[in-house]
Amino acid sequence: MRPHGKIHALCATARIANLPSVISNVWVGAMIHGCFVNPFLDGRSMTCVMAAGMCLYLAGNFLNDWMDRAWDSRNRPERALPRGLFTPGTYLGVAVILSAGGITAAFTAQRLAGATALGILSFIVIYTVWHKRSPWMVIPMGLCRGLLPVMGALGMMRWPSAPGSLQTSATMAALAGGALFFYIAGLSLSARSEANPTAGRSPRVLSLWCFSISALLVFPHFLSIEKPGWWCLSPLPFLGWWALCQTRYRKTVSSYVSALLAGIPFIDSITLIPLALWILATPASNEDFRLIAMISLSLPPLAFLSALALQRLAPAT
Numbered sequence: 001m002r003p004h005g006k007i008h009a010l011c012a013t014a015r016i017a018n019l020p021s022v023i024s025n026v027w028v029g030a031m032i033h034g035c036f037v038n039p040f041l042d043g044r045s046m047t048c049v050m051a052a053g054m055c056l057y058l059a060g061n062f063l064n065d066w067m068d069r070a071w072d073s074r075n076r077p078e079r080a081l082p083r084g085l086f087t088p089g090t091y092l093g094v095a096v097i098l099s100a101g102g103i104t105a106a107f108t109a110q111r112l113a114g115a116t117a118l119g120i121l122s123f124i125v126i127y128t129v130w131h132k133r134s135p136w137m138v139i140p141m142g143l144c145r146g147l148l149p150v151m152g153a154l155g156m157m158r159w160p161s162a163p164g165s166l167q168t169s170a171t172m173a174a175l176a177g178g179a180l181f182f183y184i185a186g187l188s189l190s191a192r193s194e195a196n197p198t199a200g201r202s203p204r205v206l207s208l209w210c211f212s213i214s215a216l217l218v219f220p221h222f223l224s225i226e227k228p229g230w231w232c233l234s235p236l237p238f239l240g241w242w243a244l245c246q247t248r249y250r251k252t253v254s255s256y257v258s259a260l261l262a263g264i265p266f267i268d269s270i271t272l273i274p275l276a277l278w279i280l281a282t283p284a285s286n287e288d289f290r291l292i293a294m295i296s297l298s299l300p301p302l303a304f305l306s307a308l309a310l311q312r313l314a315p316a317t
Helices: 006-014 016-036 043-067 069-075 088-109 111-130 135-155 163-195 202-224 229-233 236-247 253-262 264-280 287-311
Strands: none
Touching (some): 016 043, 016 163, 016 253, 016 264, 043 069, 043 111, 088 111, 163 202, 163 264, 236 287
16 A cells, blocks of 8 residues: 555544554443443444444545645645545545435434434534634534534433432443543643643643543442452553653654554543443353443553554554
């Protein structure tokens, strides 16, 4: 494969290096619902919400490059549309097809998941249209990520369910989504600070607050688990990688942002590690749910490593 051919250009447009973290984000919501509502994850519904998350993410990237084609011609001429590798109409058509596919898949899983997918799509459009005009567009961008765990949890919902368990599941999924929202906000603010040294200390300080809030939103959940013990160390992978991002990977804006993007699954691991270990330590857990717990332990690090590997194929930004 030629490094600057059409396949490489499509991979760069799709930002395929970030797809593993999308899978991890959806999974954490489904896992939360499985732990607190129903100790069984329906494979068909899981496939649908995973597909919905990936389709919507890819649609947003193609739509973004279609919208930014004039700006990219001046500032990112290496991208596919400025180079004339594809027509703008092709990118818009791909975005529409992927959007329709994502919405359909989400509604196939569960109606509330479909409604959440529509919300994600609306924030994608808002961000795409106005992100060059206002720094506040970090809010819809963060919500696009933050709603993925919510969609994952809702996609697993089946009636009837105990009201208390549904409330717990919804709260936990919202906290997981909030953690992703603040992480994306911190990433964006930190990148702006690195790219614009004259911006002052405010964006950098605010980004540190966002990163801190991100970890703290999901960290207290271990208190709801009997005998948490050393499971409370689940934030360590996130903190370790974040520290590396602030030191080793801060040489260029591109490497810094790419490293932070690769670390998104570690936010999920703060939730998944205690839940998975709780399941494995519970004698009443069935074999299928214990397998799900093992997947939950391995998915964030695998998503992280996959992101780093895919960044060698195509840029993450």
